[in-house]
Amino acid sequence: MPNTNTDANLWCIVPAAGRGARFGGEIPKQYLPIGGKPMLMHTLTRLAMHPRIAGVMVVLAPKDAYWAGLGSLRGKPVRTATGGEERADSVLAGLRALREQVQDSQFILVHDAARPCVRAADITRLIELGVPAGGALLAAPVRDTLKRAGTDSRVVLTEPREARWRALTPQLFRYGELSAALEAAGGGAAITDEAMAMERAGHRPLLVEGSDDNIKVTTAADVTLAEFLLTRTAQES
Numbered sequence: 001m002p003n004t005n006t007d008a009n010l011w012c013i014v015p016a017a018g019r020g021a022r023f024g025g026e027i028p029k030q031y032l033p034i035g036g037k038p039m040l041m042h043t044l045t046r047l048a049m050h051p052r053i054a055g056v057m058v059v060l061a062p063k064d065a066y067w068a069g070l071g072s073l074r075g076k077p078v079r080t081a082t083g084g085e086e087r088a089d090s091v092l093a094g095l096r097a098l099r100e101q102v103q104d105s106q107f108i109l110v111h112d113a114a115r116p117c118v119r120a121a122d123i124t125r126l127i128e129l130g131v132p133a134g135g136a137l138l139a140a141p142v143r144d145t146l147k148r149a150g151t152d153s154r155v156v157l158t159e160p161r162e163a164r165w166r167a168l169t170p171q172l173f174r175y176g177e178l179s180a181a182l183e184a185a186g187g188g189a190a191i192t193d194e195a196m197a198m199e200r201a202g203h204r205p206l207l208v209e210g211s212d213d214n215i216k217v218t219t220a221a222d223v224t225l226a227e228f229l230l231t232r233t234a235q236e237s
């Protein structure tokens with residue numbers, strides 16, 4: 001009899017094993033101070049504060065010298081695993097490390113360390129809509145006009161904007177289905193989010209509209225924006 005208790009609290013895997021190559025600099029971007037606190041700590045605190053999150057599994061780079069080594073946050077367990085070469089490999093490592101904690105039929109969340117501005121209300125909506133749908137992701141509709149470029153940087157054509165969404169995180173899937181989908185996809189750079197692995201395995205994840213300000217910090221300009229958003233949404237979310 002599979003566990004169908006959809007009210008159970010969820011573990012959240014936080015891939016934080018990236019190098020931040022596009023950001024550059026000495027410190028990996030997930031440890032950059034935002035308002036005096038490392039980005040990863042902002043992200044973990046927001047997750048741990050959410051009433052539906054049972055604990056966080058932080059996936060760290062093999063030689064991470066910056067991890068603060070905490071075992072709990074806001075009363076929730078914080079565990080760690082060692083990540084891999086690409087994001088999908090790191091998420092797989094996090095899933096494997098949760099094998100004892102989570103049953104196949106239970107849902108888990110995956111949330112990028114580099115998205116510190118995630119709102120509690122978006123996590124709640126993702127869980128409320130995503131659990132009955134069997135799997136879901138936060139996403140934002142594309143608002144700009146999209147151009148396809150040729151190798152000469154000239155426009156080849158204008159892509160339709162309708163029905164195009166940007167995939168955000170958290171993403172929510174059943175532990176067993178996501179593990180199987182990522183294992184089957186073989187990890188690596190080609191799989192850029194969990195939903196993609198699920199799509200390849202024949203699933204059709206639900207798109208749950210999330211806030212545009214759940215940005216992925218990728219460049220230096222994003223840090224300034226994240227700092228602004230974190231102080232602003234601290235009161236609201």
Ligand code: CTP
Nearest residue numbers: 015016017018019020021022085086090113114
């Ligand atoms: N990540 C990871 N393991 C990897 C690569 C990425 O856990 N091998 C994590 C990052 O730490 C980040 C999230 O996946 O929290 C999203 O990745 P991205 O924003 O691309 O971060 P980086 O890969 O670090 O940055 P870049 O692509 O510029 O190198």
Ligand code: MG
Nearest residue numbers: 018019020087
């Ligand atoms: Mg990357």
